[in-house]
Amino acid sequence: MGDLTRMVFRSGPGPDRNGFTTDMDGWDLTNFRANPVILFAHQDRQLPVGRAHTIGIVNDQMLGDVEFASHERARDIDRLVQDGFLIATSVGFLTLDFDFLFEEGHFFPTGIHSRKQELVEVSIVPIPADPGALKPTSALPDYAMTQQLSHLVAATGYQAHPSASHALSNAEGSGQALSHSPLSLPKGQLIRQLTNIHQLLRSS
Numbered sequence: 001m002g003d004l005t006r007m008v009f010r011s012g013p014g015p016d017r018n019g020f021t022t023d024m025d026g027w028d029l030t031n032f033r034a035n036p037v038i039l040f041a042h043q044d045r046q047l048p049v050g051r052a053h054t055i056g057i058v059n060d061q062m063l064g065d066v067e068f069a070s071h072e073r074a075r076d077i078d079r080l081v082q083d084g085f086l087i088a089t090s091v092g093f094l095t096l097d098f099d100f101l102f103e104e105g106h107f108f109p110t111g112i113h114s115r116k117q118e119l120v121e122v123s124i125v126p127i128p129a130d131p132g133a134l135k136p137t138s139a140l141p142d143y144a145m146t147q148q149l150s151h152l153v154a155a156t157g158y159q160a161h162p163s164a165s166h167a168l169s170n171a172e173g174s175g176q177a178l179s180h181s182p183l184s185l186p187k188g189q190l191i192r193q194l195t196n197i198h199q200l201l202r203s204s
Contacts, residue, residue, distance in 0.1 A: 015111055016129040016130045016131075017129050017130070017131065018111075018129050019101065019110055019111025019112065020111060020112055020113075020114065020129070021101070021111065021112070021113045021114070022113075022114045022117060023113075023114065023115050023116070024057055024060045025057070026096075026097070026114065026115050026116040026117055027057055027062070027117060027118075027119060028096070028116065028117070028118045028119065029055060029056065029057075029119050030118075031118060031119075031120070032052075032055070032118075032119040032120065032121070032122075033055065036051045036052035036053070036055065036122075037051060037052075037121050037122075038050035038051055038052060038066050038068075038121075038122050038123070038124065039092075039121050039122070039123045039124075040073075040077055040123060040124055040125075041123055041124070041125050041126070042090070042092050042121070042123045042125070043123075044092075044121065046073075047069070047071060047073065047074075048069060048074075049068060049069055049073065049074040049077050049078075049124065050066050050067055050068040050069050050074060050078075051066070051067055051069075052064045052065065052066055052122060053065040053066065053067060055122075062091070064122065066122075077124060081124065086124055086125075086126060087134050088124075088125055088126070088127070088128040088133050088134050089122060089123060089124050089125060089128065089133070090122075090123050090125045090128050090129060090130075090133070091119055091120075091121070091122055091123070092119075092120045092121040092122070092123060093114075093117045093118060093119050093120055094117060094118040094120060095112070095114045095116075095117050096114075096115075096116040096117055096118060097114070097115040097116040098112050098113060098114045098115060098116075099112070099113050099115070100112060100113075101113055
């Protein structure tokens with residue numbers, strides 16, 4: 001079994017650097033909970049670097065607990081996280097129900113507001129879409145996040161692994177933040193969105 005590291009996933013309403021905003025009550029975590037993979041930089045053709053244990057929405061934040069895998073690349077990333085060189089995460093998702101956002105004076109959409117979205121994967125990344133999705137720097141947030149994770153397990157009963165409760169009560173280290181990045185969307189989903197933009201422009 002790999003090492004357990006507490007990570008706090010912050011996926012707020014935005015907007016992020018890519019102009020995405022999301023409804024936090026619109027997240028569907030069902031399929032992710034069945035396959036809770038943690039990737040590095042959304043590289044879904046590489047081995048996962050870990051798996052999520054507990055995950056859910058608490059106070060407009062995604063909270064989760066991560067176990068790193070035992071292969072060499074995963075251990076390297078684990079060390080970088082522990083040493084503070086990797087301090088952000090990002091989510092890959094499918095947008096299920098959305099609207100384009102327009103600003104006065106702009107012909108093209110300036111953003112997307114997602115009302116419903118399916119979580120596909122969580123990635124540790126060097127640069128998140130959300131510039132505020134960074135690791136807390138003080139000890140106080142860590143304690144508070146641990147309490148929220150414990151409440152999440154009690155409220156939902158969801159654990160991807162039996163050791164999750166033990167990890168929540170004994171884990172050391174800082175929390176991790178989670179941003180949401182449309183760059184992580186599968187190509188097919190991006191193409192469908194671009195097609196919608198093209199049809200919108202033709203009809204305008």
